[in-house]
Amino acid sequence: MYAYDDIDRTLLSERVSEFRDQVKRRLSGELTEDEFKMLRLQNGVYLQLHAYMFRVAIPYGTLSSKQLRRLAHVARTYDRGYGHFTTRQNIQFNWIKLAELPDALADLAEVGIHSMQTSGNNTRNVTSDQWAGVAPGEVEDPRIWSEILRQYTTLHPEFSFLPRKFKFAITASKHDRAAIKIHDVGLRLHRNDKGETGFEVMVGGGLGRTPFLAKTIRHFVHGHDLLSYVEAILRVYNRYGRRDNIYKARIKILVHELGADKFAQEVEEEWRQMDKRVLTLTDADIENVRSRFSYPVYENLPHMPDELKAAAHDTRFEAWRKNSVAPHKVPGYAIVTLSLKPVGMPPGDATAEQMDAIADLADRYSFGEIRVGHEQNLALPHVAKRDLPALWRALDKIGVATPNVNLVSDIIACPGLDYCSLANARSIPIAQELTRRFANHETASLIGRLHINISGCINACGHHHVGHIGILGVEKNGQEVYQITIGGRADENAELGNLIGPAVPYGEVADVVEDIVEAYLALREGPDELFIDAVKRLGVEPFRERVYATR
Amino acid sequence: MPLVRNEKITADDFVRVADDATIPAGGNVLIPLARFLEDAEALLQRDGKVGVILPNNRDPDDLEPYLERLALIALVFPTFRDGRAYSQARLLRERYGYDGELRATGQVLRDQFVFMIRAGFDAFEVKKDSDALAFEETIKRYSVFYQPTADGRFTALRQRLFRPYAAASR
Amino acid sequence: MTSPLEQKKIKIAGPSIVTANRTWDGAVVYRTAGHGWSTDLTEAAVVRTADAARDLLSEAAADDVNAVGPYIAPVAVDQTGTIAPGNLRERIRLDGVTIPLLPVAVAA
Numbered sequence: 001m002y003a004y005d006d007i008d009r010t011l012l013s014e015r016v017s018e019f020r021d022q023v024k025r026r027l028s029g030e031l032t033e034d035e036f037k038m039l040r041l042q043n044g045v046y047l048q049l050h051a052y053m054f055r056v057a058i059p060y061g062t063l064s065s066k067q068l069r070r071l072a073h074v075a076r077t078y079d080r081g082y083g084h085f086t087t088r089q090n091i092q093f094n095w096i097k098l099a100e101l102p103d104a105l106a107d108l109a110e111v112g113i114h115s116m117q118t119s120g121n122n123t124r125n126v127t128s129d130q131w132a133g134v135a136p137g138e139v140e141d142p143r144i145w146s147e148i149l150r151q152y153t154t155l156h157p158e159f160s161f162l163p164r165k166f167k168f169a170i171t172a173s174k175h176d177r178a179a180i181k182i183h184d185v186g187l188r189l190h191r192n193d194k195g196e197t198g199f200e201v202m203v204g205g206g207l208g209r210t211p212f213l214a215k216t217i218r219h220f221v222h223g224h225d226l227l228s229y230v231e232a233i234l235r236v237y238n239r240y241g242r243r244d245n246i247y248k249a250r251i252k253i254l255v256h257e258l259g260a261d262k263f264a265q266e267v268e269e270e271w272r273q274m275d276k277r278v279l280t281l282t283d284a285d286i287e288n289v290r291s292r293f294s295y296p297v298y299e300n301l302p303h304m305p306d307e308l309k310a311a312a313h314d315t316r317f318e319a320w321r322k323n324s325v326a327p328h329k330v331p332g333y334a335i336v337t338l339s340l341k342p343v344g345m346p347p348g349d350a351t352a353e354q355m356d357a358i359a360d361l362a363d364r365y366s367f368g369e370i371r372v373g374h375e376q377n378l379a380l381p382h383v384a385k386r387d388l389p390a391l392w393r394a395l396d397k398i399g400v401a402t403p404n405v406n407l408v409s410d411i412i413a414c415p416g417l418d419y420c421s422l423a424n425a426r427s428i429p430i431a432q433e434l435t436r437r438f439a440n441h442e443t444a445s446l447i448g449r450l451h452i453n454i455s456g457c458i459n460a461c462g463h464h465h466v467g468h469i470g471i472l473g474v475e476k477n478g479q480e481v482y483q484i485t486i487g488g489r490a491d492e493n494a495e496l497g498n499l500i501g502p503a504v505p506y507g508e509v510a511d512v513v514e515d516i517v518e519a520y521l522a523l524r525e526g527p528d529e530l531f532i533d534a535v536k537r538l539g540v541e542p543f544r545e546r547v548y549a550t551r
Numbered sequence: 552m553p554l555v556r557n558e559k560i561t562a563d564d565f566v567r568v569a570d571d572a573t574i575p576a577g578g579n580v581l582i583p584l585a586r587f588l589e590d591a592e593a594l595l596q597r598d599g600k601v602g603v604i605l606p607n608n609r610d611p612d613d614l615e616p617y618l619e620r621l622a623l624i625a626l627v628f629p630t631f632r633d634g635r636a637y638s639q640a641r642l643l644r645e646r647y648g649y650d651g652e653l654r655a656t657g658q659v660l661r662d663q664f665v666f667m668i669r670a671g672f673d674a675f676e677v678k679k680d681s682d683a684l685a686f687e688e689t690i691k692r693y694s695v696f697y698q699p700t701a702d703g704r705f706t707a708l709r710q711r712l713f714r715p716y717a718a719a720s721r
Numbered sequence: 722m723t724s725p726l727e728q729k730k731i732k733i734a735g736p737s738i739v740t741a742n743r744t745w746d747g748a749v750v751y752r753t754a755g756h757g758w759s760t761d762l763t764e765a766a767v768v769r770t771a772d773a774a775r776d777l778l779s780e781a782a783a784d785d786v787n788a789v790g791p792y793i794a795p796v797a798v799d800q801t802g803t804i805a806p807g808n809l810r811e812r813i814r815l816d817g818v819t820i821p822l823l824p825v826a827v828a829a
Contacts, residue, residue, distance in 0.1 A: 007707045011695045018692050022662065027745055029786035030681065038632055039662055047789055049814045051747035097746035121632065151697040151707060157669035158641055158700070161634025238638050275645065278699040288711050346820055417810060418818040428820050478808060 001064055001369060002147050003292050004112035011154075012109040015116060019043050020102035027099060042122060042160070044090075044115030045101060048421050054079075054096040055118040056108060060128035060146040060170075061089040061372040063113075065359035068370050070111045072355035078104045083355070085340060085348040087374045087412060087463055088167070089127045090118055094419055116154055121162045121249075123153035123234070127169045129177045130373035133295070134381045136329045139189050140197060142172035144290045145226065148281065151289075152227050159234045163241035164249035166234070167206075170199075174492070179374055181205045181494040182466060184251045185233060186214045187226075197223040203233060203263065204255030205494075207460035212252040213494050217264035223286065228279040232271035236263070296367035296382050301332025305386035317392055319441055323403035325388060334385050336366075338378040338400040339410065343439045346428045347413045348376030350400075357398045365391050374490075375451075376412055377405065407444040408452060408517065409435040412463060416456030416473065417480070423456035425473025425480035425506070430454055433510045438517075447517055450531045453488070466490035468532045469516060470497045471509060480506045486516060486543060487535040498540045501548045512547060519546035553683035555675040556652075558690070560683050563676075565602050565623060575599075581625060584609060595620050602652070607635040611642045618649045626672070628657035637670045644671035645701040664689050669700050731775045735807070736798045738765040739774075739781045740814070741788035749814045750788055752781045758788055762804050762815055767796060 004012075019039075026036040040046075044055035056071065063071075071091055075083045078100050079093040086092055096104065108114060118125055126146045133141040149168055153159070159166075171178040172189035180186030186202035198220045205214030221229045233251075242248045255263045311317045326335040338358065341347050350358075358378065362370045365387045366380035373379060378400070383391060395401040404410050411434060414420065416427030431454055438444050453467025457474070464470035470485040481503040488497030504512050517531075523542055524534045535543065554563045565581040568574050574582070574594070581602040587594060594601055595617065602623025603614060614621065624643060626636035636655070643649040654674040655667050661682035667675065668690060677683035699706045739752040743760075750758040751765035759765065768774045774793050781791040795807030806812040813819060 007695050014693050032785050033789050099745045154697050157666040158637040161632055235638055285708050
């Protein structure tokens with residue numbers, strides 16, 4: 001956990017006062033909507049179909065139990081009793097009133113959370129691996145660097161009015177759980193031959209209308225130089241990124257139009273000319289940030305405690321353990337994923353009661369810490385294995401122990417036309433129907449790892465391009481129709497999916513997905529060949545033939 | 552449009568000369584970049600100070616040979632959402648060492664004052680009277696800053712290192 | 722932002738209304754014939770020509786203080802004069818989300 005000090009707290013309270021003043025001026029008519037819109041966006045306030053939407057940042061996906069309880073409080077007091085966890089380690093409240101927002105912000109500021117730059121054309125919430133600091137084999141905890149970047153990018157005087165939004169993601173593990181290749185800047189932490197910490201810097205990834213995977217522009221930037229190098233990238237983008245067309249304004253277009261090599265040269269040239277002294281991080285700077293992260297004091301615990309052995313005869317527990325419990329870097333402990341994808345329900349939603357209950361369980365079983373992943377699930381990162389059976393019973397009781405993590409019903413979906421003013425089609429009801437079709441755990445386990453991603457418009461908040469099965473809702477003659485792709489993935493081997501055939505109407509999407517899954521089961525070499533590997537081996541064609549033969 | 556300088560509303564002592572207008576023989580003038588570059592040396596030798604309007608898609612490099620002799624550079628915010636002039640401002644101040652007046656023009660609104668000051672602006676053609684009147688109060692909104700810029704304010708990171716740790720923790 | 726009137730030439734295919742979101746709370750509102758806003762669709766002013774739509778939108782857009790983002794939306798009017806939303810988006814704005822709101826009831 002990162003502990004805010006008085007400096008961080010002062011900044012936050014100053015931000016709240018500023019926004020309170022801005023809201024007051026808007027409500028009195030002193031500010032027009034045109035002037036106010038960017039100010040509210042910079043505080044994470046959108047206007048959706050039914051109401052304002054309020055997006056709160058959960059930097060690098062780490063929350064304390066106290067913070068989660070406060071999010072529950074906001075849901076209960078200012079909203080309709082629930083929140084929605086997004087694909088970028090944010091939580092959204094869908095029914096907030098503008099007039100009450102300053103109070104909600106003030107309540108959140110008390111526990112060190114905020115909504116700064118969760119929207120707008122600035123540097124957004126810095127995301128990272130939700131297993132940071134606890135994953136076995138990690139180079140080092142990427143959250144230290146994420147926090148350094150969070151501070152650097154917060155209210156940046158030069159980069160608060162970029163051509164378009166700008167997203168950073170950092171990973172420090174071989175397996176990329178932060179989807180860094182679909183970010184404007186993806187940072188892969190690694191060590192050079194001298195054992196020094198640095199970053200492979202990838203630029204220009206992103207989905208939306210023109211999807212691109214990020215390209216490496218430098219294999220190693222020393223940790224000390226992270227901020228100056230990032231400043232060089234941002235300056236090149238701020239000066240040369242397109243501002244004439246909103247769909248061509250992201251850095252991915254600049255990188256694409258210049259070519260990655262030329263873009264890299266521009267950055268190098270800017271970096272060379274820059275006076276790096278003030279931005280160079282000293283070891284003391286880095287240690288200072290590191291020192292304000294607290295880590296649990298782990299006990300020496302058995303790898304296979306009696307409690308676990310005793311629970312092994314319970315088939316429901318075992319199904320959950322095999323699915324939702326992952327190895328921890330410390331023996332005797334485990335990382336537990338909490339599925340926010342119960343059958344028939346909107347992916348990523350949690351009620352205030354669930355949040356409170358999860359906060360209590362985090363206090364009891366996970367040193368008061370909760371993680372939020374881009375897959376729209378939560379995790380308890382430090383659970384003693386002996387506590388797993390008791391934890392499971394508690395999680396099951398509040399509906400967050402569905403053993404479907406990474407399985408076909410662990411669907412990522414944007415809010416879609418049910419909430420979003422940009423959407424052309426609904427996402428959530430499609431997800432709900434799919435979870436019902438694949439509700440049988442044995443079937444889902446037989447299918448194995450399979451990620452379905454659904455977006456309700458081309459902006460791709462549901463990351464459909466990188467879903468193993470991607471579903472994109474569009475509108476055609478007033479009807480919702482859905483384009484389906486297969487073969488996408490968001491990890492270290494990131495790929496964009498390929499269209500499998502003509503778009504299908506709302507009512508047929510679940511049938512088509514079922515047919516794709518059946519085709520996979522028939523075509524795979526064996527149970528060990530995952531869906532994504534079968535698509536890689538066979539290409540789209542055999543799937544297309546089977547799925548569209550009768551359509 | 553009120554001009555704010557040294558935190559106060561002041562009279563503008565520069566005359567803005569349009570692209571095709573005659574340049575007055577004396578007095579301070581503010582001239583578009585293209586016009587200035589056509590005849591820079593002659594303009595700099597006339598009586599009165601010279602200022603240049605640098606469009607936000609131009610490189611401050613263009614002005615490098617003249618910086619010491621320019622009294623004013625006006626940067627442009629066609630809308631407050633177009634942030635290119637922030638980069639130009641920092642480059643002029645921090646890389647080229649320009650120390651004359653750096654003026655924000657265009658859609659200059661209250662809620663960007665702090666960003667502008669931090670980027671190096673010291674004069675503001677403010678769009679609304681009410682915003683100009685609120686200038687002094689508005690720039691006190693923030694007392695802590697995370698990034699180093701040439702305005703010389705101590706960043707949070709440095710602040711932390713130069714005081715006892717106990718004071719920093721809860 | 723350019724005024725919604727300048728964004729494109731106004732064309733309507735049938736009876737239409739002007740809708741927006743209320744500034745202080747974001748609620749869906751409809752422009753009324755009495756130059757105000759109502760959360761009740763039945764109170765919306767219905768226009769049937771492009772000129773009338775432009776006038777209604779123009780008047781609505783002038784009230785930037787009370788409502789945000791006004792636009793023209795289609796409605797269906799039956800023989801009794803009852804107004805109903807003309808597309809899915811407007812139906813969802815009027816009736817709410819098409820899904821259950823709360824994920825699960827927490828066991829006591």
